[in-house]
Every structure is written in C-alpha cells, then in structure tokens.
Amino acid sequence: MPAEASAAVATPTRTTRQDPPLFRTFVEESLDALRAAPDRELLVHGEHRMTSRQFHALVHGMAHALAAAGVERATTVTLLSGNLPEAVAARYAANLLGCRVNHLYNKLSADVQATIVQDVETRVLMVDPRYADRAAEITDRVPVPHVFVLGGGGGSTGPDLTALAAGQPDDAFVSRARPEDICTIRHTGGTTGHPKGIVTTFEQVARMNRMATAVRPGEPAPRQLACTTLAHAAGLLADIVIRSGGTVVLHDDFDAGEVLATIERERVTRLFLLPPLLYELLDHPEFARRDLSSLRGLTYGGCQASPARIADAVCRLGPVLVQFYGQNEAGGISVLTADDHDPERPERLRSAGRVLPGVDVAVRAPDGRDLPVGELGEICVRSEGVMTGYWKQPGLxxxxxxxxxxxxxDIGFLDADGYITVVDRLKDMIVVVGGHVYTTELEDLVNAHPKVRQSAVYGVRDADRMERVHAAVVPVPGSGVTAEELRAAVREERGAMYEPAHITFLPALPLTDAGKPDKKLLRRLAEEAAARV
Structure with missing residues (x-):
C-alpha cells in the first residue's frame, strides 16, 4: 500500500479512537480536594478535632484493613453509629472498596434494625462503641460475618477498625467501585410504613456531588453544623462541605441550647434543620442571648413548614433561610431561595420554591394525565437524581x-411562575364526610395561633372505620389555650370539616430520627387510647 494511502487510513484511527474517561467516585474526588489544605480542621466532634491529613490517612487505612479482612466489592456494609468522624471515614473507606453502604437510623427498634440488616444482606457491621449493646441484640437475631468497632479499642463486639487502619500501609487505596455499582442503600424514615431501601449508584452520587456546591466564588470556606443524623440529609451535606474545602462540626443529636452555643463558639456559617427543630431553636430562651452573626445559610426541609413560623424566623435571623424540597427517592426537586423569603408574601413562603435546573416536574391526575397550572395532583419527577429503585422490591x-x-x-401544584407548592402526602390526607382535609393546611392554621408553638395533624379511624381529624398541639407555656378555643378558630377560618375531633396537648412533638413529626406513633397512641375507652 502506498504511503499516502497508509496515512489516509491511519489518520482517522488516531483521531477517533479514545479510551473511555476514567471514572472517579465522589470519595476519590473528595479525598483529592483534601490535599490542597492538609492541615485544615475537617471534622469536629466535641473535643476531638480531625484534620484533612488525618482523615485522608484514616480512610485509606480503613480501606486497606477491610480488604485485608476479606471484604470484597459489591457487598453491603451497614453502619450503626452516631455522628462520629470515624463513621464518616468508615463510609468513605467502604465505598473505596466498591461496597454499598447502609446507615441505620439509631432510634429504630432492635427488631426493625435487625430486619434491615438482614434485608440488605449485610456482610460487614461497623459499630459506634456506644452502640455495642444494640449491636449485640442485632447480631443475636441476624449473624453478620464481619463486625468492626469504630474506636474504643474494640472488645467482645469486634476488632477496632481504627486500630487496624493504623497498622496498614501508607499508600493510597485504589478504588474498586464501578459506575453502575450500588453506592448507598438509604432507608425511608418509616413514618408511613416499614422502611424501604432506596438504591443509588456510584455514578449518580458522583454526578449529584459535582452539581452541588457549598460555596460561591469569593466566599470563605463553610463551617457546617450537623446536628441531625448523618444517615439522612446531614450526611449528604457533610459530603458537599468536605469536597468544598470546609469544616463539619458534628453533634450526635439535636439540642437547641447546644446548637445555639455551638454556632457562637465555632462560628458556624451553615446549618440544616427540619422545621420542628427550627421552631425549637427559635423558642429556646437562649436564642436572643447568643451571637448568631456568623450564620450565612440555614437550610430547612424534610417536612412541611409553617409560613407563620418561617416568617418569624426571617424577621429574627435575617435573610439566611433557604428551603430545600427533595426526597431520597427523587434527589433534589426545588429550592426557595433566601430572596424568596419575604414575610409580606405568605403565599410564597407556603411554596417549596422553583424547580431546580435539570429536573422535570409534572403534576398528574390519578389516571396519569398532566394537569394544568394551579390544579392539585400528584407531583411526579424526572431527573438524573431519581433512584434506580427500591432494594429487591421490583413490584414496589x-x-x-x-x-x-x-x-x-406528594400532592401539590405548580403556579405560573414555576413555583411548586406541596399540600400534603397522599398517605397523610384525611378523607372525611364531605371531602378531604389536607393536614398541612390545618397545621398552618393552628401554628398561626398566637398561643401555639407547633402542631401535627393526622387521621385516626374510629370504631365505624371512619377517619377523624386529630391534632397534637404544643402550646405556648402558660398561654392557657383550650381545645375549644382552637376548634372555634378552625371553624371560623376553614369550616366544620377541618375542625379536629380530638386535640391532645403535649410538651413536645415526638420526632423520628430525621427530625420529622412521628405521626405513625401519634396515630398509634390515639388508637390505643380509644381502645381503652
């Protein structure tokens, strides 16, 4: 073949043949980002302060230790832990191996936790030393091949993974994860039934992590306070802050006084709360005495918020509130920005904000028809953040x-400006004689009463299997509010259909691990009380 012909053939081969781009997990990208400032404070837990360098070494050491113990790619690692720095490192290490990680909600019963551990086919259980007794209960019910303790020297529960990590080579562990592998199995909170495992792949997590940013150009590195469980939204936000060059301050649980003190002491700039926890913060006697000037962003979401309480929060905290609407199944859906938080526009505060870029939203009738602007229907979502499915539940x-x-x-509607309003959960909507009671509408009304701090509305079936409207109310201390006073206010504003048949006054609402009002528990307590009559 002539040289000219050879060149003609060879040229397109050189320009069109390309190796596929190297896949990088969110863990690898986050660990890479730590090298820019190895001595910066990365994780704070009480007196324990971990630098980027220490975290980087711990993650790779744990990954080597797990591999040496025979832990293989595509197996399930379950975390039973509070908000420990070591728990974050353990999750990253397991993901480096290409393992799928399931983080248990700590306030679930041992029976439910054991069921989840078995359901997701757990091969490795990583245990916070403070939960050693609960780990023993779980493994008595469901044997697990490998059990490791996250510090404390180990013991009868299992070997100390942090100690094993310290004895491993210093070289970086090369990720074994593949894009299509399952990265996380996140469970629903169980407020409307048995928790379901929500599956997300490494490719999805990496893409969503790149899209999210915790800092704008020119802003200082964020200092995020995680005071709700890392098994929920706080874990996702911690990942974003770690990758963005910030610091995560960890609390094991929410305590309003401790949160206020920590914002002042640690100069916290970012905070995530569910609405009931935000109300507790606003109502705490230390609120007015603490220096909260460092706070630049307070994101809330996870359940419905009261427009009246949010307007009060804006007046007292300034333009720092941002509402985020999303689901574990759907990823992010919409955001109500700080600029949208105008106390003079309660209808805007009632919304969940504008639909996010890259997300398609349709409001549909029960027969699947798309509904026009302003009409109520089920909110349906399409985006790259949507789960691949429920773990081993193809029918569901x-x-x-x-x-x-x-x-x-979720039931809701879109308005002409592209804002989405969530009215209720389909499973929470109460069917009464004469129509439907949307629980969030009634909660908004009750929460706006000057003698009420919080409320939760739910339906309870009576002996005739008819649903009755029940409300649990947290009154302003010393207000002397009565059930008849609240019923009269509801009757006047919304009519008799919305009037609660039963009102229970409580010092505080029971909350799930994630911080949502536990309506399942409230409903069960009401049913038990009715059975005793």
Whole structure:
C-alpha cells in the first residue's frame, strides 16, 4: 500500500479512537480536594478535632484493613453509629472498596434494625462503641460475618477498625467501585410504613456531588453544623462541605441550647434543620442571648413548614433561610431561595420554591394525565437524581417509577411562575364526610395561633372505620389555650370539616430520627387510647 494511502487510513484511527474517561467516585474526588489544605480542621466532634491529613490517612487505612479482612466489592456494609468522624471515614473507606453502604437510623427498634440488616444482606457491621449493646441484640437475631468497632479499642463486639487502619500501609487505596455499582442503600424514615431501601449508584452520587456546591466564588470556606443524623440529609451535606474545602462540626443529636452555643463558639456559617427543630431553636430562651452573626445559610426541609413560623424566623435571623424540597427517592426537586423569603408574601413562603435546573416536574391526575397550572395532583419527577429503585422490591419500584418518572406520593401544584407548592402526602390526607382535609393546611392554621408553638395533624379511624381529624398541639407555656378555643378558630377560618375531633396537648412533638413529626406513633397512641375507652 502506498504511503499516502497508509496515512489516509491511519489518520482517522488516531483521531477517533479514545479510551473511555476514567471514572472517579465522589470519595476519590473528595479525598483529592483534601490535599490542597492538609492541615485544615475537617471534622469536629466535641473535643476531638480531625484534620484533612488525618482523615485522608484514616480512610485509606480503613480501606486497606477491610480488604485485608476479606471484604470484597459489591457487598453491603451497614453502619450503626452516631455522628462520629470515624463513621464518616468508615463510609468513605467502604465505598473505596466498591461496597454499598447502609446507615441505620439509631432510634429504630432492635427488631426493625435487625430486619434491615438482614434485608440488605449485610456482610460487614461497623459499630459506634456506644452502640455495642444494640449491636449485640442485632447480631443475636441476624449473624453478620464481619463486625468492626469504630474506636474504643474494640472488645467482645469486634476488632477496632481504627486500630487496624493504623497498622496498614501508607499508600493510597485504589478504588474498586464501578459506575453502575450500588453506592448507598438509604432507608425511608418509616413514618408511613416499614422502611424501604432506596438504591443509588456510584455514578449518580458522583454526578449529584459535582452539581452541588457549598460555596460561591469569593466566599470563605463553610463551617457546617450537623446536628441531625448523618444517615439522612446531614450526611449528604457533610459530603458537599468536605469536597468544598470546609469544616463539619458534628453533634450526635439535636439540642437547641447546644446548637445555639455551638454556632457562637465555632462560628458556624451553615446549618440544616427540619422545621420542628427550627421552631425549637427559635423558642429556646437562649436564642436572643447568643451571637448568631456568623450564620450565612440555614437550610430547612424534610417536612412541611409553617409560613407563620418561617416568617418569624426571617424577621429574627435575617435573610439566611433557604428551603430545600427533595426526597431520597427523587434527589433534589426545588429550592426557595433566601430572596424568596419575604414575610409580606405568605403565599410564597407556603411554596417549596422553583424547580431546580435539570429536573422535570409534572403534576398528574390519578389516571396519569398532566394537569394544568394551579390544579392539585400528584407531583411526579424526572431527573438524573431519581433512584434506580427500591432494594429487591421490583413490584414496589414499578408502582412508583414509570418511564423514568417517579411518583413522589406528594400532592401539590405548580403556579405560573414555576413555583411548586406541596399540600400534603397522599398517605397523610384525611378523607372525611364531605371531602378531604389536607393536614398541612390545618397545621398552618393552628401554628398561626398566637398561643401555639407547633402542631401535627393526622387521621385516626374510629370504631365505624371512619377517619377523624386529630391534632397534637404544643402550646405556648402558660398561654392557657383550650381545645375549644382552637376548634372555634378552625371553624371560623376553614369550616366544620377541618375542625379536629380530638386535640391532645403535649410538651413536645415526638420526632423520628430525621427530625420529622412521628405521626405513625401519634396515630398509634390515639388508637390505643380509644381502645381503652
């Protein structure tokens, strides 16, 4: 063949043949980012302060230790832990091995936790030393091949993974994860039934992590306070802050006084709270005495918020509030920015903000028809953040995921400006004689009463299997508010259909691990009380 012909053939081969781009997990990208400032404070837990360098070494050491113990790619690692720095490192290490990670909610019963451990086919259980007794209860019910303790020297529960990590080579552990592998199995909070495992791949997590940013150009590195469980939204936000060059301050649980003191002491700039926890913060006697000037962003979400309470929060905290609407199944859906938080526009505060870029939202009738602007229907979502499905529940997955569209189970509407308003959960909506009672509408009304701090509305079936409206109310201390006073206010504003048949006054609402009002528990207590009559 002539040289000219050879060149003609060879040239397109050189320009069109390309190796596929190297896949990088969110863990690898986050660890890479730590090298820029190895001595910066990365994780704070009480008196324990961990630098980027220490975290980087611990993650790789743990990954080597797990591999040496025979832990293989595509197996399930379950975390039973509070908000420990070592728990964050352990999750990253397991993901480096290509393992799928399931983080248990700590306030679930041992029976439910054991069921989840078995359901997700757990091969490795990583245990906070403070939960050693609960780990023993779980493993008595469901044997697990490998059990490691996250510090404390180990013991009868299992070897100390942090000690094993210290004895491993210093070289970086090369990730074994593949894009299509399962990265996380996140469970629903269980407020409307048995917790379901929500599956997300490494490729999805990496993409969502790149899209999210905790800092704008020119802003200082964020200092995020995580005072709700890392098994929920706080874990996702911690990942974003770690990758963005910031610091995460960890609390094991929410305590309003401790949160206020920590914001002042640690100069916290970012905070995530569910609405009931935000109300507790506002109502705490230390609120007015603490220096909260460092706070630049307070994100809230996870359940419905009261427009009246949010307007009060804006007046007292300034323009720092941002509402985020999303689901574990759907990823992010919409955001109500700080600029949208105008106390003079309660209808805007009632919304969940504008739909995010890259997210398609449709409001649909029960027969699947798309509904026009302003009409109530089920919110359906399509985006790259939508889960791949529920863990080993193809039937349930098929019910909620169709042609790439996720049925969220939320009832709401879109307005002409592209703002989405969530009115209720389909499972929370109360069917009464004469129509439907949307629980969030009634909660908004009750929460706006000057003698009420918080409320939760839920339906309870009576002996005739008819649903009755029940409300649990946290009154302003010393206000002397009565059930008849609240019923009269509801009657006057919304009519008799919305009037609660039963009102229970409580010092505080029971909350789930994630910080949502535990309506399942409230409903059960009401049913038990009715059975005793």
């Amino acid at each position: 997955t098929a019910e909620v995921l169709r042609d790439g569209w996720l049925r969220t189970g």
